[in-house]
Amino acid sequence: MLRQLGADRFQAHSAGSHPAGFVHPLAIDVLGQWGIPLTEQSSKSWNEYAGTPFDLVITVCDAAASQTCPVWPGGPMTVHWSLPDPVYHPGTDDERLEFTLRVAERLRTKIAGLVALDWSADRGEIKRRLEFLGEI
Secondary structure (H helix, E strand, O other): OHHHHOHHHOOOOOOEOOOOOOOOHHHHHHHHHOOOOOOOOOOOEHHHHOOOOOOEEEEEEHHHHOOOOOOOOOOOEEEEEEEOOHHHOOOOHHHHHHHHHHHHHHHHHHHHHHHHOOOOOOHHHHHHHHHHHHHO
């Protein structure tokens, strides 16, 4: 979503502490509905990015927020946006797809806010705004 909403202004990477080894079909379905292909994406461990400098690291899964994250070089700004993991949502396939869509819409709203931020503001103000986005 960041690649789509942010055009070429941002580089986005996604990884987790315990990757499943595949992109979940619910994510493929929802993002496919929005014209965001995931054909080039894969499930990756955050260990793949060890040593990679980042400006910003956003965790979205509450389980990841409670874990010790890797030490990222360069001291990136870190923020947590609490979102439920649709993989664990009970229900029929249609109910799970609907839930995944609602979570994805919340994430898209947060990302749109990130893209609209004034990145020339001081670091503390940017962090406050990113944390605010985590609350919406």
